[in-house]
Amino acid sequence: MFSIGELSKRTKVKIPTIRYYEGMGLLAAPERTTGNQRRYDAAGLERLSFIKHARDLGFSIDAISALIELQDHPDRSCQAATAIAAGQLLDVRAKIKRLRTLEKELVRMSKGCDGDGVSQDCYVLASLADHDLCAHEH
Amino acid sequence: MFSIGELSKRTKVKIPTIRYYEGMGLLAAPERTTGNQRRYDAAGLERLSFIKHARDLGFSIDAISALIELQDHPDRSCQAATAIAAGQLLDVRAKIKRLRTLEKELVRMSKGCDGDGVSQDCYVLASLADHDLCAHEH
DNA sequence: ATACGATCTCTAGTGGCTAGAGGTTCAAGA
């Protein structure tokens, strides 16, 4: 049995965030001391670790709720979990794609400008003002 | 002189967003009709296009404010604008790096799981539960 | 004159936390 501070240290999840997860129903409300303080056990630690890990991988709270549902009902098929992970992968890939386009554009923008001169001639500002100067759609 | 709806159509920025930008001080408050409706001119259109373009490239509202400041004071050096763009580039690259790590991990996770079997054996759920099954730090 | 779409302001909600106020409890040392 350990306190919320201890749980926070072990999982590297901040204390208000732990309480927030509890409020959201992601994390079961733990036992309390007579003085109303939370006391966690190994199960709480495991679950929070799971949540932390999934958040680090970019899963939304909703997706994590769904995954936890699946965890708690081992009779259900693994397909659903795999589908959620696949969705997350698509999401991540779409974000990468978009960011790579932005990266290219920003590199192009910065190259055009040697950092001298005044703003009228600044390629960065000119590029932002006029989309036609862009090489890619974004 | 055109309405906010017209401006919205031309820039593809939604009407509430335009008003939000005005409230934030990004976009100058335009003239009004006697009936209190906003009426924009070419300058407003240009500025909003600039903002839209910068937002599409991922610049924060703060960064855009700074860029607009520079635009409005052409006597200042272009270096500042270039620095902001460089910062944005670093940001974008950091995000890409992180997402690529996530992508690898998600691919690895999904591959371990053939979609059959029940949750106890689900590699997706197992991987999330146990960080040690991960190949990369994230 | 009337209809009706466009606009107005204002408030509240989104996601995923984070910060702070103001009060209570726990645990270690004297």
Add this chain to the structure above:
DNA sequence: TCTTGAACCTCTAGCCACTAGAGATCGTAT
């Protein structure tokens, strides 16, 4: 046993960049 001080409690508000909705008013075409 008492005291101190860190840790904890709840509650509200704030962050970013919008988005949605209510309820009222305006503009324009017929």
